[in-house]
Amino acid sequence: MKNLLSINKYVEGVLKKDISVLARAITLIESSKEEHQEISKQIIEKILPYTGKSVRLGITGVPGVGKSTFIEVFGQILVQKNHKVAVLAVDPSSTLSKGSILGDKTRMEKLSIDDHVFIRPSPSSGSLGGVARKTRESILLCEAAGFDYIIIETVGVGQSETEVHQLTDFFLLLMLAGAGDELQGIKRGIMEMADGVTITKCDGNNLDKAKIARAEYANAIHLFPPTESGWIPEVKTCSSTENNGIEEVYDMIEKYIRHTQSKNFFQKKRQEQTTFWFESLIQEKIKEHFFSDKNFLQRYNNAKEHITKNEISILNAVNSVFTK
Numbered sequence: 660m661k662n663l664l665s666i667n668k669y670v671e672g673v674l675k676k677d678i679s680v681l682a683r684a685i686t687l688i689e690s691s692k693e694e695h696q697e698i699s700k701q702i703i704e705k706i707l708p709y710t711g712k713s714v715r716l717g718i719t720g721v722p723g724v725g726k727s728t729f730i731e732v733f734g735q736i737l738v739q740k741n742h743k744v745a746v747l748a749v750d751p752s753s754t755l756s757k758g759s760i761l762g763d764k765t766r767m768e769k770l771s772i773d774d775h776v777f778i779r780p781s782p783s784s785g786s787l788g789g790v791a792r793k794t795r796e797s798i799l800l801c802e803a804a805g806f807d808y809i810i811i812e813t814v815g816v817g818q819s820e821t822e823v824h825q826l827t828d829f830f831l832l833l834m835l836a837g838a839g840d841e842l843q844g845i846k847r848g849i850m851e852m853a854d855g856v857t858i859t860k861c862d863g864n865n866l867d868k869a870k871i872a873r874a875e876y877a878n879a880i881h882l883f884p885p886t887e888s889g890w891i892p893e894v895k896t897c898s899s900t901e902n903n904g905i906e907e908v909y910d911m912i913e914k915y916i917r918h919t920q921s922k923n924f925f926q927k928k929r930q931e932q933t934t935f936w937f938e939s940l941i942q943e944k945i946k947e948h949f950f951s952d953k954n955f956l957q958r959y960n961n962a963k964e965h966i967t968k969n970e971i972s973i974l975n976a977v978n979s980v981f982t983k
């Protein structure tokens with residue numbers, strides 16, 4: 660890491676929309692060094708009043724479904740509509756798909772050189788919850804730097820969605836036609852989380868298959884319990900390579916935002932998300948608190964040994980850990 664700036668320099672730089680300072684602030688946030696985390700905390704505190712004014716869009720789907728290619732085209736539409744776009748990636752399986760960060764740079768060729776766009780690959784280390792939390796703070800920094808459309812790309816393999824869902828206003832699921840749910844590894848739970856579904860690669864030989872898939876998914880979605888906001892998720896088709904149907908996805912998201920804002924649901928959802936992150940941090944702290952206590956740890960290990968030898972019931976073992 661380059662030399663650290665003062666806290667005020669970070670804050671000023673971000674608010675002045677200085678991209679290099681923004682990037683450095685994010686690096687700081689991603690660092691696990693205690694000293695860096697302390698500074699990050701204070702930066703976030705100071706920029707907090709300037710956050711919140713953006714659309715936070717989560718995009719998920721199995722590897723290869725076309726997320727990055729979609730974002731390349733979708734991002735350009737956003738820029739045409741005068742949005743300032745930040746693209747962040749959450750990739751919990753980075754050890755499995757090391758290639759994707761490199762791939763993103765080439766797949767977002769035009770977007771990555773646009774002045775109105777900021778692209779940030781995923782932090783490479785840390786637990787899933789940790790990565791998502793850092794992404795949350797990166798979102799806040801991007802908002803403070805004037806980005807009003809934040810896209811979060813995540814690999815849809817079933818681990819990261821719940822977290823990313825808690826970071827975004829609209830959760831878009833990209834699907835392939837004719838691959839079968841099983842093959843796509845998309846769990847029903849993820850379908851239920853989606854505010855919209857888009858069948859990708861609706862071009863060439865895929866056209867008919869995509870249309871059939873669209874009808875099937877639309878039917879499936881109607882069987883899900885109604886959402887709290889009353890919004891019924893829509894299913895679209897698109898081709899990123901032929902630039903078809905992308906505008907319709909934009910319209911769908913706009914419609915969703917109008918719908919949820921008119922019912923005050925938009926704000927309510929964000930408040931619930933803040934509570935979610937508060938609670939998960941509290942849980943983490945409680946755990947940390949106990950496990951950093953040597954005596955607790957000893958009782959914990961003892962109890963564990965006793966239960967594996969079947970010498971004590973689990974309930975009694977648990978009690979023994981919390982009894983001094």
Ligand SMILES: Nc1nc2c(ncn2[C@@H]2O[C@H](COP(=O)(O)OP(=O)(O)OP(=O)(O)O)[C@@H](O)[C@H]2O)c(=O)[nH]1
Nearest residue numbers: 721722723724725726727728759814860898899900
């Ligand atoms: N025919 C066609 N091919 C596409 C389309 N969109 C993406 N592809 C191709 O599909 C492959 C995967 O695209 P990516 O955009 O990298 O997919 P991804 O979902 O970001 O993949 P990961 O980041 O690895 O999870 C690439 O070879 C793309 O060229 C499309 O609309 N039509």
Ligand SMILES: [Mg+2]
Nearest residue numbers: 726727759763
């Ligand atoms: Mg990608």
